[in-house]
Amino acid sequence: MIDLHTHSLLSDGEFLPSELARRAKMKGYRVIGISDHVDETNIEEVIPSLLKLLKGRASEMGIEIVVGAEITHVPKGLIRELTGVARKLGASYVVVHGETITEPVEEGTNRAAIEAGCDILAHPGLIEREDVVLARERGVFLEISGRRGHAFTNGHVARLAKEIGAPLIFNTDAHGSGDLLALPDAKKIVVGAGLLEEDFSLLQKNAFSLVERIRRDGHHLR
Secondary structure, three states, rough: OOEEEEOOOOOOOOOHHHHHHHHHHOOOOOOEOOEEEEOOHHHHHHHHHHHHHHOOOOOHHOOOEEEEEEEOOOOOOHHHHHHHHHHHHOOEEEEEEEEOOOOOOOOOOHHHHHHHOOEOOOOOOOOHHHHHHHHHHOOOOOEEEEEOOOOHOOOOOOOOHHHHOEEEEEEEEOOOOOOOHHHHHHHHHHHOOOOOOHHHHHHHHHHHHHHHHHHHHOOOOO
16 A cells, blocks of 8 residues: 555644554555645644654654645645745645535635646545646646545546546545555445556556655655
8 A cells, every 4th residue: 555645643633643654554554645734824844844754763664654745725826836835845745635525625726736736636526627637738646535525526536537547546535543544445445436446556556656756856764
């Protein structure tokens, strides 16, 4: 399992980053990305705090950790700016909180995130066809979500992405102890979205391609 969308108590998760990583290791994860929620009020605290894992004892934890950030519920006009800030602060990848149907996300956020060059558009809800086309052109991964509520539109996202050829990725969006999924359960969610079991391997390969890029950039710890 490679999971690039999880949250610690530095935003709204339950666990310290180190405990989150430990629990992921015990679930059989190879790589965990911690991408806490950020906006302009906390981005300068959250990312440097997570990066301390890369300088501390994480090398002894037996799991590869990468540091990201999830830009969340910000006005769509600020997404490009905050994406740049996140990268300058050392985030290895940027997730943007997409237009899930379970939260009042500003309309147009999906398009703004793709245009801003985020790496992953999380739980993009009832994403428009033209935005899926743009995601394919820009190489932005569209998320199949393992999180309750956000997963309601997985089938819509999967269908359009397969039809158009946009890249997909699976993430748990874990916040608590019951959210980290072992491999068999993750596969079930992907199949439940209308994809094939072999598609799960492709989604994991997509995640691995992003991890490989992060390794080349040096923002990870093994």
